[in-house]
Amino acid sequence: MSRLAVFGGTPAVPREMRHVRWPVVTDADRAAVLRVLDSDIMVSNAPGETAVLELERRWAQRVEVAHCVGVSNGTDALSLALAALGVGPGDEVIVPALSFIATALGPLHQMAVPVFADIDPVTFNLDPADVERRITPRTAAIVVVHLHGLPADMDALGALADRHGLAIVEDAAQAHGATLRGRPVGGLGKVGAFSIQVTKNLPTCGEGGLVTTDDAEIAGRIRQSRQFGEVIAPGRPRDYLSERFGWNAKLNPIQAAFTTSQLDRFDEYEKLRQANIVPFLDRLAALPGFHVPFAPADRTHAWHVLRFRIDLPAAGMDGGRPGAVRDALCRLLRAEGVPAGQYQRIPLPQQRVFLDREGFGRGYPWAIAGTPVQDVDFPVAEQVIADSLVLQKRHLHPDSGPLLQRYADAFEKVWEHRDLVRSMAAS
Template sequence: MIPFLDLKAQYASIKDEIEPAVLRVLASGQYILGDEVAHLEEEFADFCNVKHAIAVNTGTSALHLALLAAGVGPGDEVITVPFTFVATVSAICYTGARPVFVDVEPVTLTMDPAQVEAKITPRTKAIIPVHLYGQMAGMDAIKAVADRYRVPVIEDACQAHGAEYKDRRAGSIGVSGCFSFYPGKNLGACGEGGIVVTNSDDQAQTIRMLRDWGQEQRYRHLLKGFNYRMDAIQGAILRIKLRHLEAWTEARRAHARRYSLLLAGSPHLKTPVEVEDRRHVYHVYAVRSRDRDGLQRALTAEGIQSGLHYPIPVHLQKAHADLGYRMGDFPISEAAAHEVLSLPIYPEMTARQVEQVVAAMEYAYVG
């Protein structure tokens, strides 16, 4: 069997580093925030080339707090895309604001900058482009519109650790950037975790208070905050993994290049496109097929796992029917939802496994 991802293999490769770090935290008695989390914040800020990083308990919490720190609240509007994981939209709803969607570009499946300006109203208080599958959205064009209307951009970089746009790291271009450390991410915790990065001293101070009950110091609550603190064990684990992230990223990129080479010219598939001015980190290697479901069944029959990211756009989810959108409102997102299939990709994967996946796909079409 070829798994979609192999967290056990990753753990085995760094077990001798992880276990002493965890035991060190257990012996310290410092289990929430503390030194390990503070060091992770410093190191991740350096990784993203920003001044501040504030660690939280999930990527969703990171988005929620970034929105609040940007002043988003009830009655406001936030522009984002429907082709994303539901957490992007849920975080907007948590603030009391209304999500307003624009469609994605057909090649990158990231926010179409040409559609943003038409959706801006006096109630627009933020724009959230989603760096989907590990590739950043067209940030210059998005920022140009946002700056013209003085609307902050918050990057949903939950799938884009180490991705770049014109040599700028994900999270470093908007007023803030939000990352998830869910176990399956390129940089994943052994549990839940997230982080907000920013170059703004004010944003950092506000988010730091909001994640810990709105405290400026112990028992001095300046804001109505939340319990969104990161566990120290996750901080220690993520510090270890961060040291390996660049090597893991290059392994993912090598596997992606091999997939694209072997699948080139297929009349049945569209493979991902890495835009020239961007560094794709391939959190997901998503191909497009008009018979996506049939292809997935064929791979499953050969013992190859795959994933769907995402089969139903958010605007068509029953949970968000109150937004009033209908089928046909965002045709690019809707088409992608019926066609995308995520193939196995993870650093520990072998070239032989990539070849086996491709062979199984070829057999599915001609066998």
């Protein structure tokens, strides 16, 4: 049995392999940014062709929709999408109990109440049955998150939305390039919202977001709303007249140019990513009691985050507390050079911002419709958080194959010492 690094053994992952830069920045990316700097067209509402327009066309084509609107970040993408759908005070929007907090802040920014639904224990996406029981006469929309890069069950959720006359907004912030039966996410609902923040599979050099839709009217509203409610169009002089309520949520052309350059390599990187990650997951799937993420036959997974669940009885660690076992595993894996962590620590409805209901002050928006106190206990989301650990970002690099094989070595090494893990967790 190999000696663990935490006790002085040789780490499975050599130190020289541990630093992995993401995104990969090339001379082509630098040249794209310099072209914008040299052009003097540094805002998205400049007259004529801008880097933002080019990215919008390219991403709309990639997602197979008619329209794409570049915005300042993924959170604004969600907020503007909901605003364009007419979601507002007194409305409810169903969101998953497990997601990044922006998913639930988007409705709140519209003075709508986020209503949480539990998730599926295997896909980590919305459970359609739990969604249906949360629908009320005030429900206006469902925000469907393709969590970690796996498309949600859009057939069941779409049928549910159609029966109740609800709009679906896809939160595809982690799912660039993922497909359901050959159709890209972001074009499966009424509106799609993407983040291109620097950590994402399709990154910019900072913050940014993209909104996708086939509806020209919705796209027009979002274009207005991102620019103070004004009508901004190429070749049309700016009149500084606000036609609707708006924000200042524009995407910078420098960021757009960087992302467009990244998009030139996106399919190549995605192909390499699949080739690197699948063999890694195959090795980990052989470990007793260790459940790896997977892609059902009808969809592809973008693998933005890799979440692993631990079945304690199957792993021979009966009676242990899931969170304590996870923490012990993370400690041992980090000593071996694997940056394992927890990511979300509590379900979204247990975040203080939703428990305190301060919102915009004096309890709004909850006070508008007299919204009753909602559930804070979501057993599936809570169990998934308790018994899972994640890997982030480093596996996105197209050359990460050798590193992931070293990670697999580390997992296998630690798994040989499950008795130690159990005793560490107990203490």
